[in-house]
Amino acid sequence: xxxxxxxxxxxxxxxxxxxxxxxxxxxxxxxxxxxxxxxxxxxxxxxxxxxxxxxxxxxxxxxxxxxxxxxxxxxxxxxxxxxxxxxxxxxxxxxxxxxxxxxxxxxxxxxxxxxxxxxxxxxxxxxxxxxxxxxxxxxxxxxxxxxxxxxxxxxxxxxxxxx
Amino acid sequence: xxxxxxxxxxxxxxxxxxxxxxxxxxxxxxxxxxxxxxxxxxxxxxxxxxxxxxxxxxxxxxxxxxxxxxxxxxxxxxxxxxxxxxxxxxxxxxxxxxxxxxxxxxxxxxxxxxxxxxxxxxxxxxxxxxxxxxxxxxxxxxxxxxxxxxxxxxxxxxxxxxx
DNA sequence: GGACGACATGATATCTTATAACGTGCCGAC
DNA sequence: GTCGGCACGTTATAAGATATCATGTCGTCC
Numbered sequence: 001x002x003x004x005x006x007x008x009x010x011x012x013x014x015x016x017x018x019x020x021x022x023x024x025x026x027x028x029x030x031x032x033x034x035x036x037x038x039x040x041x042x043x044x045x046x047x048x049x050x051x052x053x054x055x056x057x058x059x060x061x062x063x064x065x066x067x068x069x070x071x072x073x074x075x076x077x078x079x080x081x082x083x084x085x086x087x088x089x090x091x092x093x094x095x096x097x098x099x100x101x102x103x104x105x106x107x108x109x110x111x112x113x114x115x116x117x118x119x120x121x122x123x124x125x126x127x128x129x130x131x132x133x134x135x136x137x138x139x140x141x142x143x144x145x146x147x148x149x150x151x152x153x154x155x156x157x158x159x160x161x162x163x
Numbered sequence: 164x165x166x167x168x169x170x171x172x173x174x175x176x177x178x179x180x181x182x183x184x185x186x187x188x189x190x191x192x193x194x195x196x197x198x199x200x201x202x203x204x205x206x207x208x209x210x211x212x213x214x215x216x217x218x219x220x221x222x223x224x225x226x227x228x229x230x231x232x233x234x235x236x237x238x239x240x241x242x243x244x245x246x247x248x249x250x251x252x253x254x255x256x257x258x259x260x261x262x263x264x265x266x267x268x269x270x271x272x273x274x275x276x277x278x279x280x281x282x283x284x285x286x287x288x289x290x291x292x293x294x295x296x297x298x299x300x301x302x303x304x305x306x307x308x309x310x311x312x313x314x315x316x317x318x319x320x321x322x323x324x325x326x
Numbered sequence: 327g328g329a330c331g332a333c334a335t336g337a338t339a340t341c342t343t344a345t346a347a348c349g350t351g352c353c354g355a356c
Numbered sequence: 357g358t359c360g361g362c363a364c365g366t367t368a369t370a371a372g373a374t375a376t377c378a379t380g381t382c383g384t385c386c
Contacts, residue, residue, distance in 0.1 A: 126304030141289030
């Protein structure tokens with residue numbers, strides 16, 4: 001995860017170049033997402049935005065999210081109804097995710113083999129793609145290792161009892 | 164779209180073979196989805212199920228949907244919060260969809276190049292996939308042709324006015 | 327045949343996610 | 357200075373999903 005600071009700075013530059021405004025609300029939402037480094041739901045973002053007596057209603061959050069999505073600064077994870085900061089917003093790209101069912105961690109794929117194969121399939125059928133949603137749920141390498149260890153220990157334990 | 168009848172018959176056989184029960188409610192939901200031939204939301208299904216004074220509550224629908232998903236008889240389209248009957252439930256498969264933003268039509272991809280490239284990417288990173296969500300939104304071939312025609316006619320019209 | 331257990335459904339309430347609709351304030355262009 | 361566009365505030369509500377507990381159905385084992 002890049003430091004939120006750096007991400008915000010990048011976003012500022014990009015917005016200025018494009019002549020769009022990264023307002024306080026929008027920046028705040030982006031900060032929250034970048035700081036979290038994991039998928040965050042709209043209502044959770046809303047809660048994070050209310051510091052003190054400040055009231056923030058759903059439309060405010062959703063508007064900011066819509067803007068950030070349009071600018072490619074964040075992504076929506078459809079299968080989680082949640083949002084994440086984009087790892088590399090500087091060049092437009094596909095958004096493909098590996099989502100760990102165990103720890104909730106989300107990795108953004110950089111590989112474009114998937115993208116290419118999808119492109120060729122759609123082209124063949126005369127379909128004009130606009131937006132792609134590619135999300136793979138499963139167990140991340142780290143959790144898989146952990147589970148493997150746990151299984152081994154369990155086996156050892158049982159063997160010990162039997163012996 | 165296969166005739167709903169045929170789909171239901173297939174489902175009956177599959178469930179019997181697996182020793183699970185395709186109950187009335189479950190069959191009804193499957194029928195509705197197959198007959199629609201397009202993505203249908205849970206609440207729309209619920210409405211379709213209430214014929215006459217019959218009351219059907221959300222959990223009933225969701226339970227039936229859960230069962231049908233488990234059995235691979237239907238798919239969920241995450242980006243639409245809707246469900247569709249599966250085109251070829253007889254063999255387990257990936258579910259990849261082309262969703263037309265214009266006419267709402269959904270095509271289930273049969274190609275497995277996408278599947279393979281996704282599999283290789285995940286394998287490399289040690290990720291163990293469980294469920295894949297691949298949904299491409301865009302304009303289907305038919306709507307693209309229609310738009311093309313409309314554009315041409317418009318151009319002709321304008322030329323006519325200018326000449 | 328009757329008791330039991332597993333599974334399926336009914337019913338109520340509630341939670342989460344998302345959007346509609348309308349009003350206000352800021353700011354730059356002309 | 358006013359007009360128009362954009363961002364935001366505010367209220368209400370739509371749309372999607374689940375928790376919880378009660379009831380019913382059906383096969384099986386005795």
